[in-house]
Amino acid sequence: MKITDDSPPTLSALDRPNSYIGRSVPRPNLARLTRGRAQFVSDVTLPRMAHVAFVRSPHAHARITAIATAAAKTSPGVIAVVTGAELAKVITPWVGVLTHLKGIKSAPQHAIAVERACWQGEAVCAVVARTRAEAEDGCELVDVGYEELPAVTDAETALDAGTPVIHPELGDNLTFERVLVAGDPDQGFKDADAVVETTFVFGRHTGVTNEARAIVADWNSGDERLTVYQGTQAPHMMQNLFAKHLGLEEHQVRVLTKDVGGSFGIKVHTYADEMATVALSKLLKRPIKFVADRIESFVTDIHARDHRVKAKIGVKSDGSITAWEIDDLTGIGPYSVYPRTSGIEANQIVNLTGGPYTCPNYRARARVVFQNKNVMCQYRAVGHPIATAVTEGLVELAAAQIGMDPLEIRRRNLIPDDAHPSSGPSGIKFEALSHHESLAHLDAMMNYAGLRAEQKRLRAQGIYRGIGFASFVEVTNPSAAFYGIGGAKISAQDGVTIRLDAQGAIICQTGVTEQGQGAEAVIAQVAASSFGVPIERVRIITGDTDNTPYGGGTWASRAAGIGGEAAWQAGKALRANVLACAASILQAKPENLDIRNGAIVDSGTGTERLPLHELARIAYFRPDTLPPGFQAELMATRHYVPRAWPFAFTNGIQASYLEVDTESGFVTLLKHWCVEDCGTVINPQLVDEQIRGGVVQGLGGALFEHCIYDERGQLTNGNMADYLVPMAAEMPDIEIGHVVTPTADSELGAKGAGEAGTAGAPGAVMNAINDALRPLGAKPLTDMPFTPGRILQALDRV
C-alpha cells in the first residue's frame, strides 16, 4: 500500500512503456461539449418526428372513471390521443421483483395507467402532436374523470390494519422485509458500559439531472426494427426490456446513447412514460420524442433515501463497540421499480451498517412499504449515505457519551489493515481494505490537532465550529450477485473489442457508457497502454447496441474496474495478434517484439522495426505477400466479470469542517476532506473529480434537498426554485487523498470511485453539526436535511 496525493501509483505489471495508467490524461470527448457541438437526446430530430406530452394524475390515488378525448383530437397539430387501455394492446405491463430478494412483491405497472392512478404525476393519457407545445395544448383538452381514493402517504402507518391496501391482490402494503441477526447482539448490549439509541431520518430526494430524461423512439415498419435514442446508463438492458414488452426479438431493437446530461442512477430504470413513447412509435409507425419537463422530472424521476432508521450501539468505556442494532423503514411509492426493484436500498442498509468495524454482534430489520407517492429506486451510492450516517452517527454519539475523541474510537474499532480478507457485521466480504492508513492520512492532511485548537479558541469568542468524520465502505465492480442471480437481464460482464484500422490507429468498442464520469478516457488510456499506441491514436465507440459488445453499461461504479479490465485484456490479445503478423513479416519471433508508441519494436533494445501503419497496409492490402497459411487477425474481443468476490469493496474516510450560526441556524461549510482507496488509480484527476462531485451530491442531501409531500400525497416543492440543490456559492473546496490497495481479482487492480463521495458526506456533516452544537447542550440532530429551522429547534430557539 502506498499513499499518493497527485502522483501516480507505481505499477509493476501495468508499467508498460508509454503507459497512460496513473496519468491525468484529459478526456478525449470534451471539446464538443465546450463548443455546443454535443448531441444529447433532447437535441435529436428525425424526419416525420412527432412529440408526446402526457396528461398526468393530479391525485395521489384515484380511479379513472372516464377519459374524453374528442376535443383534444381536433386540437391543431394533434396526431393522436392514446389512453392506457389502448396502449396496453401494444405493450405489456411489468412487475419489479427479483428472486434473490426473498418475498419481495409488487403489482403489474402499465406504461400509461389503466383504470387507476397510484401517484400524483402518473401518466393517464398521451397526446401526440407535431410539436411539444401543440401536444401540451391537446393535454389541456383531455377531460379525465377521477374518483379520488384514500391515499396512503405515511410509511409509519402503511402496515396498520386500518390503512387501505394499495394493491388488494397483494394482501398488504409490505413490499419487502429482511431480518438479519449476526453474532450475539443481546450479549453485546449486556456487555456495554454505555448504550446510545436514537432515530435517524433521511429526507426523500431526487437526482435533478440537468438534462431531463429524454427518448426518441423510431419504429420502422419496413425494417421491422425499433431504433431508440435514449439517455440511459444501460443500453443493453433497455434493448432487452423494449423487446420483451413490445413482443420483439432483441435484434429488432437498437438503443443509441450519445451524450447524456447527467445520470447518477436516475437513468438506469424503466420509466412508464419512456415505455409509452416506444409503444406509441410502434403504434403510430413514426418517430416519437419525449423529453420530460422539469415538473414532470420531479414527479416521475425516481426518488431515493426517505428512510427512518431506529438505531442503537453498545460501547465499553475503553471505546470498544459491543453491538449494533437497526430498524429501517422506507416507503417506496406504489410500485417496486422495474427491473432493479425498490428493495435494494433497504437491503444495502442492512448489508452496510457497521461495515467498517470489527464488532460482529448485529441485529437488523428493514421493511419496505408501498405508498401513494412517486416511486423510489436506486440513486447514486444506493443505501450507502444512510448506512454510513447511521453507523458514523452512532459511533460519534457513543464517543461523546464516553468522552473519547472521535478519531480515537475509530482507531480502536476499525477493521485492522492487516486483518484481510475479512467480513463486515452483516457478513459482507472484504478482499483488502485500508481503514487505518486512510484515517492516518486524513488526520495529517487536515491537521486535525490544529483544527481542534482553532475550534476551541473560536468557541471562546462565541463562534461555533464543528469537525465531523465518516469512515465508509463502498460497493463497486458488482458481479452477477447484484442483479443477475435474481433473474434480471442486467449484464454483470462487459466486453471490449479493439481493431487496428488501416492507418495503425485502434478503434475500441465498449459496452460501458459515458455520462460524464470519464469512461471513454479511462478505456482509451487502458487500451493505449495495453496495446501500445499514443492515446491520440485511440477512438472509442460506446452507447450503441448494434456496435458494442454486450455489456451492463455504467452504474454501481463498474465502468473503470470492469470495462477497464476488458479493455486491458482486449489490448493484450490484439497486441499478440499484431505481433504474430509482425513476426511473419519481419521473420522474427513474436516474443522478441513489442508494440510501443505506435510501432513494432525489438523488445530488448526498443529499436523500431515496423510502424503500425505499414503493418496494417500489408495485412489489409497486400496479404498476398504474407506466408501461405498465415491469416492476420486484427480485431480482438475480451470480456471480464469479477468472479472471486461478489463486489470489490473500497473504503475511505471523510471529514467536514463547518460553522453554525446559532442565531440564524445557517451552516457554512468551510472545508471538506476525503481519503479514498479505489485500488489502482487509472486517471487521478478523474477519480478526484468523481469524489468531489459525489461529495457535493451528498452535501445536498445533508443540508438542502427534500421532496416535501403533504398528507394527501401532493409534492409541494417540485421545481428548482423550491427544491434546493447545491450551487457554487455554498460549496466548500474539497481536498482529496488516496491510499492504493489494488484488487487482485483483475490485472488492472482498479475498483470503482463514483459513489464514495456521496456515501460519506452526509454523515460527516451531521457529525460536524453535532460537534459544533454539543457545548450548547443541543439535542443531537439526526433528521436530514439539516435546515436552519431544524437547527434552531435543536437549540430550543424556536
Place this chain on the structure above:
Amino acid sequence: MNARVHDITMTVNGEETRATVDARKTLVDFLRDDAALTGSHIGCEHGVCGACSVRVDGAVVRGCLMLAVQCDGARVETIEGVAETDEITDLQEAFIARNALQCGYCTPGMLLTAQELLAAGGVPSREQIRVHLSGNYCRCTGYQAIVDAVEAVAQARHSSRETR
C-alpha cells in the same frame, strides 16, 4: 391558439435570421427548434439553472425567460457562435485541462457566464467566482474544478495584460 404569431428578424451568431414565431415561444426554444442551435440547453425552464444562458445585445440572459419576439432586432450569440471566435478559447481549454465539466450539459451556460465575469477584468477571488456562478447549476463537478479553471484563466489574462 397559435393565431398569435409574429414576424421577427434577429442577428444570430452574426447571421441575419428571419422567422415567424408563436408569441409564446421562448428564445431558447426558438434557437434550438427553429435555428437548430442545440448548444443552448434547457434545464429548469424557469430561470434557476442557467443551462439556457445566451447573450442578447452583449448581456448574458436566460433563454427560457425571454420570448423570441422580445429579441426582434436584437443581436443574439450562442455558444456555437462564441466558440467560432477566439473570445473564450483559453477558457474552453482551461475547462478541458481541469476537467471542469463531466456530462457537459451546463457547460455552454457556465462558459458564457464565466466569460462575463472575466471580461470585467481583474483577478476575482475564488469567493467572487463562486458567487458569480451561483446561478448556474452543475450536478456533476461539485464546482471546484470550474472555479479552478476560471481562476486560472483570470490569472493568465491578467499576467498577459501586465506583460504587454
